Amino acid sequence: MTDHPVREERRPANEGRRAAPRNRAALIAAAREIYAESGLDAPLSAVARRAGVGQGVLYRHFPDRAAVAAAVLEENVRQIEQAAASAGADLPCALGVLTWHQAESAAFVGMLHAVGAFGGSDVPPYAAALSVRVERALRAHLPEGHRLAAEPDDLMIAVAMVSGAVTGPGRERRAHRALAAWRLLGVEVGPVRPFGV
Amino acid sequence: MTDHPVREERRPANEGRRAAPRNRAALIAAAREIYAESGLDAPLSAVARRAGVGQGVLYRHFPDRAAVAAAVLEENVRQIEQAAASAGADLPCALGVLTWHQAESAAFVGMLHAVGAFGGSDVPPYAAALSVRVERALRAHLPEGHRLAAEPDDLMIAVAMVSGAVTGPGRERRAHRALAAWRLLGVEVGPVRPFGV
Known part of the structure; x- marks a missing residue:
């Protein structure tokens, strides 16, 4: 999981910088929905999937559950x-x-x-x-x-x-x-x- | 713990019969106090002690926590x-x-x-x-x-x-x-x- 951030750093800098806050907001919105549906024990993979990002992106924003x-x-x-x-x-x-x-x-x-x-x-x-x-x-x-x-x-x-x-x-x-x-x-x-x- | 009930059975029958409801009421009152002070995780030994009965008596009335x-x-x-x-x-x-x-x-x-x-x-x-x-x-x-x-x-x-x-x-x-x-x-x-x- 630690290699994902590095991989994303290699993207054109502007795209990465633009994507980060958008991804973070999408992850939070997705987590809220998933938690409301399935409780706090729902797998983080479901949060990432709902947000439309990879799990590596999720872990770059949030170290843990x-x-x-x-x-x-x-x-x-x-x-x-x-x-x-x-x-x-x-x-x-x-x-x-x-x-x-x-x-x-x-x-x-x-x-x-x-x-x-x-x-x-x-x-x-x-x-x-x-x-x-x-x-x-x-x-x-x-x-x-x-x-x-x-x-x-x-x-x-x-x-x-x-x-x-x-x-x-x-x-x-x-x-x-x-x-x-x-x-x-x-x-x-x-x-x-x-x-x- | 299982030998306590047996020992109590050997008491004169009337005393045993009289003691049972009294012990049960004392155990419930003690449990209420202990739970209020220390929460539901408090050891049952503390409940028996507060009620003034042996743990065997407690387990005869209540099989578990x-x-x-x-x-x-x-x-x-x-x-x-x-x-x-x-x-x-x-x-x-x-x-x-x-x-x-x-x-x-x-x-x-x-x-x-x-x-x-x-x-x-x-x-x-x-x-x-x-x-x-x-x-x-x-x-x-x-x-x-x-x-x-x-x-x-x-x-x-x-x-x-x-x-x-x-x-x-x-x-x-x-x-x-x-x-x-x-x-x-x-x-x-x-x-x-x-x-x-």
């Missing part, structure tokens, strides 16, 4: 941040993107849960950092007097509650339960969709 | 049923007992979660049966027009939501987060306590 999973989580959080930062964004809009990722990714739900579960001590540092970024993106749009603004912990307790409700075998059922959870919380949620799609 | 865990869950659910069936019981009272067990037992939360997670297909049959009993006990006290009576799934989605919020290293923090979750749901909860204590 954990690196792929971390990149997907990072991209999930980046989408929530982008949704929150986009023109005219409000809390429902950001929550809609959050909810899409909760319904799509058990690993994302697990990341949010890990942070709550161990209270900052035993949490993998990357999970804690990502969870802080989710909270910051949402809190930027939390109006004073909002149902989730009464106590400092309420916002992320609500996110954990929706994560607890988002269970089930299919993404449609999971999204349905997530929306029921937000309804029970009395919190408005915008369209449940990924950002930028 | 899974049997101990199942007995604790069964006892959790029985307490919720008893609370719901007691004189003057109402939904807040039953929810208080439920919430105590959610704060006490990650395994109990896991059981409720497993049922939601696999939607009745891949759930261990005992977990599905226990979850149905929890739902039945609560629903018996759900008044028409209650916040959780609007849609058929709302009651158990709310239970899953509270389970999602009940995370953290100590039972005090877990109980605090559970109560915050019920507050966010706008649902009244009675005293958070085990039943019959």
